[in-house]
Each structure stands twice: as structure tokens, then as C-alpha cells.
Amino acid sequence: MSQIKACLFDLDGVLVDTAKYHFLAWKRLADELHIKFTKEDNERLKGVSRMRSLDIILEIGQIHFDSETKLKLAAKKNNWYVDFIKELTPDEILPGSEEFLKSAKANNFKLALGSASKNSMLILNKLNLVDYFDAIIDGTKVSKAKPDPEVFLRGAEELKVNPKQCVVFEDAEAGVEAAINADMYCVGIGSPQILKKANMVISGLHEMNLNKLNLLK
């Protein structure tokens, strides 16, 4: 049993570049805390949860806070982030992504979102992409962060497709590991040097099409 029946998509870095808004919001928080936080540091936050992102920034600044304070700081950052996200438009969908969603759906592939973001629904609504998905699994529905396979396994379960017949599109190392841990085929989006564990790597969904999808495995 190997023929692909479902496509699972990460959100940030695959369908839309929200990393730049995460960066602006985390940078504002880091500045308030007098922590030096750079764009290179921001790379470490891709695909990881909001609270883990905060921990990474606090580790950089070597600052310790109790959990109540950390929750308040994360909420503060999220409010700034949401202010950016509210202004998102479909123009910010990454090249080729909507075209690929459209042709996969028209050819009866099942489609799911598998994102760590608790803001996924807001983002998908702003981009007008909600209706493409048969299942939406996001940070509000899972308890274990990538590289745990939970988010993708829940996606396969809701789609009623065997994990071995699912392909995951992922831009983050932790997400690629999650897909492999779920026993799914993984197409990395980004650099082959970084996404070493992916089965294949492309630079964006503009490089993907139905012919290539049907040839996977």
C-alpha cells in the first residue's frame, strides 16, 4: 500500500510566510526585556510552539521567570502578532500554494492542515483558504509539539487515510521529523542542507504539481 491519497500541509513557511510577523512581535518583547534577539535567532523558532519559542528567547537572554509571568509575556507577544495577522491578505499566500491546493482537491486528494499555530483559523480565514481543507489540526487541538507526530497522525485519522498514504509538506526541521515519526512521506520546503531527514526537498509549492505528486514513493 503506497499510493498517496492525502496531503498534509504545515502553515507557516509552506502556505504563508508568517515568520516575519512572529519575528517582529518577539523582537518587540525581547527589546522590552533587554534581550538581543536577531533574525538568525528567529530561525530557531520556526515550527516550535509559542511557549517553547519564549523559552528559547529567555535562554538567549539568560533570564528566568515563573510560569505565570511567562504566560503573560507569551500573551503579550501574541496580541502584537495577531495585530499583524489581522492585516493579512490572500496576496501573501506563498507562490504556487493555492494552485497546488486547488488541483490536488480537484483530483480527489484529501487535504489537511497540520500546524503548531493556535492562530491557524484566523490565518486561513484571512487568506481565504479554509474551504480547501477536509481537516484542520492546529495548536489548539494537539498536546504534543512537533517532532511528536501527533498533529499529522490526527490529520490522517480525521481524513480516514492510512499514514503511509499521506504526504506532508513541511518547512521546519522539527516538522520534518514529526512527519517521518508519523511514517509519512515528507516533502521538505526549504534547504536540503537543513531538512536532511525529508524524503525530498523543494524550494516552494510552486515546484510541486499533480504529476510529481502521483510519482511520489
Ligand code: B16
Ligand atoms: P502561535 P507552523 C508555527 O507554525 C510557527 O512556525 C512557529 O514559529 C510558531 O511559534 C508556532 O506556529 C506557534 O504559533 O503562536 O500562532 O500559536 O509552522 O507549525 O504552521
Ligand code: MG
Ligand atoms: Mg512551518
